[in-house]
Amino acid sequence: MRAGTLEGDFASRPAAADRLALLPGLIVVGAVCFNAGLAIVNGNVAGLTQAPVVVAEVLFVTLAHAVALSHYRREMAPWYGLLGLLIAFAVIRSLSSQTLDVKYVRDVMIIPTFVVLGLTFDARRLTRVIVAIQVVMLVFLILEAVNVQAFSDLFKIQDYYINTRGLTAEDFWNKDSTLFVSATRPDGSFLSIVDLHRLSSIFLEPVSLGNYCMVVLAFLCACWRELGRPTAWFLAITTAMAMVGCDGRLAMASVLPMVLCCTFAPACLAIVPWSTFRASWHLASCW
Helix, strand or coil, rough: HHHHHHHHHHHHHHHHHHHHHHHHHHHHHHHHHHHHHHHHHHHHHCCCCCCCCHHHHHHHHHHHHHHHHHHHHHHHHHHHHHHHHHHHHHHHHHHHHHHCCCHHHHHHHHHHHHHHHHHHCCCHHHHHHHHHHHHHHHHHHHHHHHHHHHHHHHHHHCHHHHHHHHCCCCHHCCCCCCCCCCHHHCCCCCCCCCCCCCCHHHCCCCHHHHHHHHHHHHHHHHEEECCCCCHHHHHHHHHHHHHHCCCHHHHHHHHHHHHHHHHHHHHHHHHCCCHHHHHHHHHHHCC
């Protein structure tokens, strides 16, 4: 009986470890989708305040650092050093202006936080996480493009931002739209390929969708050779659709520099004497 119990315990350990290995990916998915989830609750269940948004953001950042620190690696040291410098600058900035800008602190923490989280994740699973988020984004992108009323009724974006971000009805200049304030531009779209408002999908804001497109583009440039052709082209085509849909100027302007950089950077690295930089990096890591 005891032997059977021990055998069961040992058999369950790989499964438990495998579930823990998925945790960084689940944190990323949650961080991407929580605003959309809260908007649905706000619009269809009960009105929210700013508190649930703050709690959710603190929760995801705390979880990310808990996972990172429990799997600490020396490669994380420069990123934690950068995070410390950014927080110190935010504190000095707050003291000099005598106002605490929590949003600024939150914004500067995001990149180092998710970089150190990414260092704990199995790279072989990363493509699945990206594709899963991309599929969700695409489903709601199509819904918004095909039936904007159903999309608006589901998320009630204006109500969500008024309740949780301190905006007022007067901040939404287009009284004919129930979407985010930047879903329509007074001077028209940057691209006139499709006759639609600026799409936002699960990100609720067109600019946030454009920022997401830049992240997926960077992933594509870095991993194109390792990705299967169907996956690579699915991500490329759907990201292009999202870029056109959100009419993101910065996202579109980033395409050529990213592609050129990833195309020619390997050749440049091959001819630059990096031994000196490697030695300096080693010393910095030891420090």
